[in-house]
Amino acid sequence: MFKAIVIEKQDDAQRVTIQSLDESRLPEGDVTVRVECSTLNYKDALAITGKGPVVRQFPMVPGIDLAGTVEASSADEFKPGDSVLLNGWGVGEGHWGGLAEKARLRSDWLIPLPSAFTASQAMAIGTAGYTAMLAVMALERQGLEPDHGEVLVTGASGGVGSYAIALLARLGYRVIAATGRPEEEAYLKGLGAQAILDRSELAEPGRPLAKERWAGAIDSVGSHTLANVLAGTRYGGCVAACGLAQGMDLPATVAPFILRGVTLAGIDSVMRPRADRLEAWRRLGELLDRAQLDTITRTIGLDEAIDTAEALLAGRVRGRVVVSMT
Known part of the structure; x- marks a missing residue:
């Protein structure tokens, strides 16, 4: 039993x-x-x-x-x-x-x-940390480097967001954490975020193109938030999308893609090939501070x-x- x-x-x-x-x-x-x-x-x-x-x-x-x-x-x-x-x-x-x-x-x-982790540590990372690592790897494949500019992480106090911040900071990126929980500022900065953005700035309908602010982003929220993230991404930047906490819709335009050459990279962690899984967990073992x-x-x-x-x-x-x- x-x-x-x-x-x-x-x-x-x-x-x-x-x-x-x-x-x-x-x-x-x-x-x-x-x-x-x-x-x-x-x-x-x-x-x-x-x-x-x-x-x-x-x-x-x-x-x-x-x-x-x-x-x-x-x-x-x-x-x-x-x-x-x-x-x-x-x-x-x-x-x-x-x-x-x-x-x-x-x-x-x-x-x-992975030999780097106990069972408990591996589950502390879990799908959230593994997904965050896949998202970071997607940004790297698009050529994003720390000196290109800031990287935004939405849903920052959640599991994916927390690990995305920790991984990006460890790799030398300057991270902006978007959250609706201002009381978590110390927690987010402890993970490596260097600036905090109120999620209300992204959560409502916005313009097709906004001021260029970040070189890349990891979004676990979707809907208007993802649309505004895309609108604020710098020329040639990349956004990795891996969640739908705000919604499954994407009320955006093609403007960021055809006027700024922005790339939207979809992150699926469920059916990912074995080789990608092994590589993601290898990188997690190298980068994460226990x-x-x-x-x-x-x-x-x-x-x-x-x-x-x-x-x-x-x-x-x-x-x-x-x-x-x-």
Whole structure:
């Protein structure tokens, strides 16, 4: 038997509980993992609260991240005792996920737990930090360098934003952090932000082109915020888009693209090829200050995750939440 958060639906009413389940109920897969830690991401919070169409079949165990130890494997690549890590692949949406003490998964979804991190540290980073690293790599591929100018990070006090700031600062970029929580200024500057921008300056409808302000940006907000970020990007700059906290729409014009040569790079972390995942986690191991993980993260138990999901969507959670099964 193992404990898990289970999302059920009947007559359009969603019910979320912590249940003790028999291992025989685990879905198909060639690797069974004893989960040590998972996380609570924005997508997980949408799934648990039912406030977003994340779950594609019921019943569902949420949790798009997990780290743990292989208990059983019919795959050549993994054997019992191996430490493994998973981010994305539709887990927690169409396949039972990591907010449970056990998971059964496809081996090609897993990568070895990087030697640079413990399971808890890897989940402190989780999809948020991994996505932030992919976004930084996208900016680098477009030729962005620290001496080109400031880099804006929206949704700065969230998980992706926190790690984006820490990574960019470590690489020598001057970071502007956009947030609606002015009380977090000390936290954001502690991560490496050198200036704070009130998100209200970006959240409302703006002009097709604004004053050129930043050489690049990482946006996890979408909607009017992303449109205004694009409008304020300097000639030849790049914006990496990886979220939709404000909305899925993009009420923008083509002006930044055809008049300033701005590049909009989409960041998908769910179906990313294995080689990209390994490279992103290698870079995370090189760049992240382990002491910052404690600053960015707090740890809760599985029994606290349901209530914390509501707080996360309400904007009352800073940084990252690790869910420990131990």
